[in-house]
Every structure is written in structure tokens, then in C-alpha cells.
Amino acid sequence: MITKMKEISLCMFGPRLYKVHLDGPPTSLYLPRYTESWGDRVIYSLNLMWKISIFTCPFVSLYFYKRDYIVISSFVSLFKLMASVGFVMVASLCMRGYGRVTNPQYREFIRALTEPQNKTQLRRFDFDFTAWPVDFDCGKMARSDKPKFIEPNKRQRKRWNDIAMNIIGGVAVRSFGLKxxxxxxxxxxxxxxxxxxxxxxxxxxxxxxxxxxxxxxxxxxxxxxxxxxxxxxxxxxxxxxxxxxxxxxxxxxxxxxxxxxxxxxxxxxxxxxxxxxxxxxxxxxxxxxxxxxxxxxxxxxxxxxxxxxxxxxxxxxxxxxxxxxxxxxxxxxxxxxxxxxLLPLGLSRMPPSWRPMVTEVIxxxxxxxxxxxxxxxxxxxxxxxxxxxxxxxxxxxxxxxxxxxxxxxxxxxxxxxxxxxxxxxxxxxxxxxxxxxxxxxxxxxxxxxxxxxxxxxxxxxxxxxxxxxxxxxxxxxxxxxxxxxxxxxxxxxxxx
Missing domain, CATH: 3.40.50.1820 (Alpha/Beta hydrolase fold, catalytic domain)
Known part of the structure; x- marks a missing residue:
């Protein structure tokens, strides 16, 4: 059993619920209350803005610095903005929590989630997978036969151009190559x-x-x-x-x-x-x-x-x-x-001038x-x-x-x-x-x-x-x- 305060906390910060299986036709999804829906939209928007700001922060800071906008008054304004955003986030969490607490389906889901040993009940719900408990941990298995994992190709590079291409390939695969x-x-x-x-x-x-x-x-x-x-x-x-x-x-x-x-x-x-x-x-x-x-x-x-x-x-x-x-x-x-x-296919899809980099990446x-x-x-x-x-x-x-x-x-x-x-x-x-x-x-x-x-x-x-x-x-x-x-x-x- 969970206490009332813990239930409210879980409703505020808990995962999104998408579907209660076998509750109506397959097309019928979980319907959040208006307050939960509104709060979720605001929280999602603020999280998206935060992720974008992380990537744009260096460029924005440089822009402000060149125009001498980085002064004491700017930090005061920034503090006020952050306080306003924080207030909106807290209000949205409260609205979402209230909507979920008053929704019998979500409360039933929270009870199932807090009892992970009862997997049959939990499987009735489709929700954010990050909150799903681990069903099987391969790392805890004692095995007599150890799998032979193949490490990345560690070739010796003695020339400067080989080392440079290795650096270029590493940057390429991590930025856009793997995608x-x-x-x-x-x-x-x-x-x-x-x-x-x-x-x-x-x-x-x-x-x-x-x-x-x-x-x-x-x-x-x-x-x-x-x-x-x-x-x-x-x-x-x-x-x-x-x-x-x-x-x-x-x-x-x-x-x-x-x-x-x-x-x-x-x-x-x-x-x-x-x-x-x-x-x-x-x-x-x-x-x-x-x-x-x-x-x-x-x-x-x-x-x-x-x-x-x-x-x-x-x-x-x-x-x-x-x-x-x-x-x-x-x-x-x-x-x-x-x-x-994969290499012949990769080379055929890229310009001939990219051949050394494509080969290095693959x-x-x-x-x-x-x-x-x-x-x-x-x-x-x-x-x-x-x-x-x-x-x-x-x-x-x-x-x-x-x-x-x-x-x-x-x-x-x-x-x-x-x-x-x-x-x-x-x-x-x-x-x-x-x-x-x-x-x-x-x-x-x-x-x-x-x-x-x-x-x-x-x-x-x-x-x-x-x-x-x-x-x-x-x-x-x-x-x-x-x-x-x-x-x-x-x-x-x-x-x-």
C-alpha cells in the first residue's frame, strides 16, 4: 500500500500513461483530464526549450558578449526569467498531479507500478518505458560460456595523415555518420x-x-x-x-x-x-x-x-x-x-572524394x-x-x-x-x-x-x-x- 502523499507525488512526477489494454476497443487510448493534459503540454514545451537552449547557449552568449549585453542588469533579468519559468513549471506539475489524482485509471496504474512483483497487473498498461522495471538482467547471469564480443578495429596508425583521418572519422561517426x-x-x-x-x-x-x-x-x-x-x-x-x-x-x-x-x-x-x-x-x-x-x-x-x-x-x-x-x-x-x-554499399552512396573518410568510419x-x-x-x-x-x-x-x-x-x-x-x-x-x-x-x-x-x-x-x-x-x-x-x-x- 502507498500513502496518500506518496501517491500524490507519484502522480505529479510519474510516467505518462498511453493505454489501458483490453479496456474498450484497441483504438481507445488513455484519456487524461484537462488539467493533466494542459500540464503535460507545458512541461513538454519547457523541456524542449531547455534542450534547445543547451545547444544554442554558446552562440547566444557570444552574441550578447560582442554587443556588451553581459552586465549586472542582464543577470537580474535572467534571474527573473528563470524564476518565472520555475513558477510555471511548479504550477504545471501541480495541475498535472491534480488531474491524475482525480483520474481512477491513472491511480490504478500507479498502484500497479509500485508493486513490481505483480507483473500481470502492470502489463495491463502501456506507459513511458523508462519507468518499466527491469525484467531480466543479463549481467547477473552466471555463465560458463563467455561470448566473444568483437571490439572496434584498432589499427596502428604511424603516419600523420592516418592519425588525422582517424580523428576526422571519429568526429564524423559521432556527429552524423552513425545516424x-x-x-x-x-x-x-x-x-x-x-x-x-x-x-x-x-x-x-x-x-x-x-x-x-x-x-x-x-x-x-x-x-x-x-x-x-x-x-x-x-x-x-x-x-x-x-x-x-x-x-x-x-x-x-x-x-x-x-x-x-x-x-x-x-x-x-x-x-x-x-x-x-x-x-x-x-x-x-x-x-x-x-x-x-x-x-x-x-x-x-x-x-x-x-x-x-x-x-x-x-x-x-x-x-x-x-x-x-x-x-x-x-x-x-x-x-x-x-x-x-557494409563498406561497398557505403562507398557507392557517397561522393568519390569522401572515400577515405567513409572507409575510416566503417x-x-x-x-x-x-x-x-x-x-x-x-x-x-x-x-x-x-x-x-x-x-x-x-x-x-x-x-x-x-x-x-x-x-x-x-x-x-x-x-x-x-x-x-x-x-x-x-x-x-x-x-x-x-x-x-x-x-x-x-x-x-x-x-x-x-x-x-x-x-x-x-x-x-x-x-x-x-x-x-x-x-x-x-x-x-x-x-x-x-x-x-x-x-x-x-x-x-x-x-x-
Missing amino acids: LIYPGSTSILYMFVEKVLLEGRIKLVEEYGGKRYKIKTRDNNEIDSMFVDRRGVTQNGKTLVVTSEGNAGFYEIGVMTTPIEAGYSVLGYNHPGFASSTGLPYPLEEQHAIDAIMQFAINELKFVPDNIVLFGWSIGCYSIAWAAVQYPDVKGIILDATFDD RGYVDLNIADLLKDYSGPIKLIRRTMDEIICIDEGRMSTNRGNDLLIKILAHRYRNLFEADQYTLLRQYLSLQGPALSVFVSADHPGDMDKNKKVLFLAGKYLTDYKSTHCTPLPKEYLQIPRDLTLDEDFVFT
């Missing part, structure tokens, strides 16, 4: 999609019985995740699909939908820095995030690795590839609309080399290539420049070294540049070189790769979500 690679981590994008994300969460909770969890990583980031449990409900429910979104994707409106519609249990999450997840999507933080998700799935949700499928889309496949290496006993991985290495800070990671994974893989992909292609409209082709070639060449010579590389490049009837004609034709090797290479390419006629961001239909199998177990061919 260009992961636009989903920008607060501006989140402001535009916040309402859509809320609608997506409501659908996951109320239509599919989803449960929201806060998972703490070993590097102390808090990851917003959603679990939909279909065990005992559908035929595929005993298999868990762990999803990883693209560079502007969120689990609320992302790839979770495909495995849910296919009847699987699904665990999705937002990358560090995306929506309500804390941190930034640097590779090391991405690794910590997916590791915490996997530990949560195994230790808390009680799924064994060989009943877990890893499913990534676009840039999210980096996290999936790293997790596959650390958890080699998973059932398999599915990589949709992805690439082999290789030194955001080295997402999926093909290199997968050399250490020997389990089942399924690649899905979008034949109209405008993002993963170096030249839009030319399927031969799709970097998914390079990923497939690198995987097959590493796994089946005895099959690959110069003729087979050429053959596979030609095969991957075709589609439709031309592809069938190509497969049935005779090609120069070792016929036995040629047939096996084309057979493998057909098994590893599935084409989907679509653009990059089209939702994947559930029939394309095929769990990959180990070819040495299911096929007649045995490769040595």
Missing part, C-alpha cells in the same frame, strides 16, 4: 512514428497476446522487447523466432509480423538507441543486445537453442550473424534482403561484415533476395549488383572449397544475374568446366537462396519464411 547508417536511432524519426509504434504495440498485445519486457544488457543498456508465445496454440509454436530489424525498423511495425502469421513464437526487440531502447547502435552494443535477448530466450522463456530460429532483415542481419556464431546450436538462420559487407567504427562473421558458423542458412531491391544493389535496377549475391558466393566458397575454381565463380555470377524463364534455361544448359562441380554449385545456390519479387521494404509473406535445413542430413548429395 546515416542507423536513422532509426534519431529522435526526429521517433517523433514522427511514435503514434504508429503505439498502435503496433497495442495490436501485438491485444490481438496476439504479446508481453513487453525490459532486458538489461551486460553493458547496462535497457532493451525494449516483445514476446508472443504460441506454444500449445499453433503447430509451429514450440519454435521461437528471434527477429532483428533493419536500420529504420522497430519491432512494433517490423518483421515480427511474418513469423507470427506463420504460427511461430516470436521474440522481437528494438536496437540500442531505437525508440525506448537505450544506448547507440554501435557494433559492440548491438552484440550485447542480441546476446541479452538470447540469454533471456534460453533462461527465462525456456527455449532450447535447437528450437530457436534467428531471422534478420537488412542491416539487422549483422546481429543475427554474430548470434549464430555464439550460439551455433540454433535451428538455423534466415537472412532477408541483406549484404555481405572499418574503424561500424564494420558490419556479415560474410566474415558467417565463416565461423556451419549451421543451416537461408538467404532471401529481393529481385527489385533498391537498397542492397550498388546500381539500382541491376540484380547482378545486389550485395546478397556476394554474400551467397562467399558462404558457398567457404563451406564447399573443393567445388570452387575460376569457372564456378563465373558460373555462379551469371546464375545470380538472371531470373524467371532465363534462369531455368541457364540451369538446364551445359556450361564450360567440370560438369559435376557446375551442377553441384547450381544445386547449392538454389537450396541456399530464395528469390522474392519485391522492393527492399515490402513485408515478407509468411510462405517465404522457410526454416533452413542441414543439407548433409536432408539431401542425397554428400559434399567433401
Whole structure:
């Protein structure tokens, strides 16, 4: 039980409430009283003004200094302004608190929030995730197998121009580079999609019985995740699909939908820095995030690795590839609309004069080399290539420049070294540049070189790769979500 004064304090300073689940239709959100709504608007506006003033303060101070405005009278005026703003803030907090205290729904929410052990009651509410209690702390898990986190590339720099480029690259990645690679981590994008994300969460909770969890990583980031449990409900429910979104994707409106519609249990999450997840999507933080998700799935949700499928889309496949290496006993991985290495794509999108800086930023800070990671994974893989992909292609409209082709070639060449010579590389490049009837004609034709090797290479390419006629961001239909199998177990061919 909470005292009256504590309840009033929590109402004044407590988190925003967005939705009471299963209380009316899904479109009905929490309706604050007028006083709470008014107070919230003023507090939000003052906080926004404060954030803007922090960035503009140096420039404003310099402007005032040049015009000799910084005198005693100016400080008196500034003090009066700050006192007035403080009075408005206190009044707004009181108005908000009064509105919430007199609202039965918010008071019920506060009581549930102060009893974190009663998670069932708390899950009835959707509110600011910062106030959500931690459900699983990966850092407190005692583990015999230590994950191998990949640190940023620490190259030795002996020349002055190398050191200068390192400084330029560091400034670039911290100021705008990471935001260009992961636009989903920008607060501006989140402001535009916040309402859509809320609608997506409501659908996951109320239509599919989803449960929201806060998972703490070993590097102390808090990851917003959603679990939909279909065990005992559908035929595929005993298999868990762990999803990883693209560079502007969120689990609320992302790839979770495909495995849910296919009847699987699904665990999705937002990358560090995306929506309500804390941190930034640097590779090391991405690794910590997916590791915490996997530990949560195994230790808390009680799924064994060989009943877990890893499913990534676009840039999210980096996290999936790293997790596959650390958890080699998973059932398999599915990589949709992805690439082999981020660097060629980054160079193709930037002016040629930026090449040294782009190389420094990617290789030194955001080295997402999926093909290199997968050399250490020997389990089942399924690649899905979008034949109209405008993002993963170096030249839009030319399927031969799709970097998914390079990923497939690198995987097959590493796994089946005895099959690959110069003729087979050429053959596979030609095969991957075709589609439709031309592809069938190509497969049935005779090609120069070792016929036995040629047939096996084309057979493998057909098994590893599935084409989907679509653009990059089209939702994947559930029939394309095929769990990959180990070819040495299911096929007649045995490769040595």
C-alpha cells in the first residue's frame, strides 16, 4: 500500500500513461483530464526549450558578449526569467498531479507500478518505458560460456595523415555518420512514428497476446522487447523466432509480423538507441543486445537453442550473424534482403572524394561484415533476395549488383572449397544475374568446366537462396519464411 502523499507525488512526477489494454476497443487510448493534459503540454514545451537552449547557449552568449549585453542588469533579468519559468513549471506539475489524482485509471496504474512483483497487473498498461522495471538482467547471469564480443578495429596508425583521418572519422561517426547508417536511432524519426509504434504495440498485445519486457544488457543498456508465445496454440509454436530489424525498423511495425502469421513464437526487440531502447547502435552494443535477448530466450522463456530460429532483415542481419556464431546450436538462420559487407554499399552512396573518410568510419567504427562473421558458423542458412531491391544493389535496377549475391558466393566458397575454381565463380555470377524463364534455361544448359562441380554449385545456390519479387521494404509473406535445413542430413548429395 502507498500513502496518500506518496501517491500524490507519484502522480505529479510519474510516467505518462498511453493505454489501458483490453479496456474498450484497441483504438481507445488513455484519456487524461484537462488539467493533466494542459500540464503535460507545458512541461513538454519547457523541456524542449531547455534542450534547445543547451545547444544554442554558446552562440547566444557570444552574441550578447560582442554587443556588451553581459552586465549586472542582464543577470537580474535572467534571474527573473528563470524564476518565472520555475513558477510555471511548479504550477504545471501541480495541475498535472491534480488531474491524475482525480483520474481512477491513472491511480490504478500507479498502484500497479509500485508493486513490481505483480507483473500481470502492470502489463495491463502501456506507459513511458523508462519507468518499466527491469525484467531480466543479463549481467547477473552466471555463465560458463563467455561470448566473444568483437571490439572496434584498432589499427596502428604511424603516419600523420592516418592519425588525422582517424580523428576526422571519429568526429564524423559521432556527429552524423552513425545516424546515416542507423536513422532509426534519431529522435526526429521517433517523433514522427511514435503514434504508429503505439498502435503496433497495442495490436501485438491485444490481438496476439504479446508481453513487453525490459532486458538489461551486460553493458547496462535497457532493451525494449516483445514476446508472443504460441506454444500449445499453433503447430509451429514450440519454435521461437528471434527477429532483428533493419536500420529504420522497430519491432512494433517490423518483421515480427511474418513469423507470427506463420504460427511461430516470436521474440522481437528494438536496437540500442531505437525508440525506448537505450544506448547507440554501435557494433559492440548491438552484440550485447542480441546476446541479452538470447540469454533471456534460453533462461527465462525456456527455449532450447535447437528450437530457436534467428531471422534478420537488412542491416539487422549483422546481429543475427554474430548470434549464430555464439550460439551455433540454433535451428538455423534466415537472412532477408541483406549484404555481405557494409563498406561497398557505403562507398557507392557517397561522393568519390569522401572515400577515405567513409572507409575510416566503417572499418574503424561500424564494420558490419556479415560474410566474415558467417565463416565461423556451419549451421543451416537461408538467404532471401529481393529481385527489385533498391537498397542492397550498388546500381539500382541491376540484380547482378545486389550485395546478397556476394554474400551467397562467399558462404558457398567457404563451406564447399573443393567445388570452387575460376569457372564456378563465373558460373555462379551469371546464375545470380538472371531470373524467371532465363534462369531455368541457364540451369538446364551445359556450361564450360567440370560438369559435376557446375551442377553441384547450381544445386547449392538454389537450396541456399530464395528469390522474392519485391522492393527492399515490402513485408515478407509468411510462405517465404522457410526454416533452413542441414543439407548433409536432408539431401542425397554428400559434399567433401
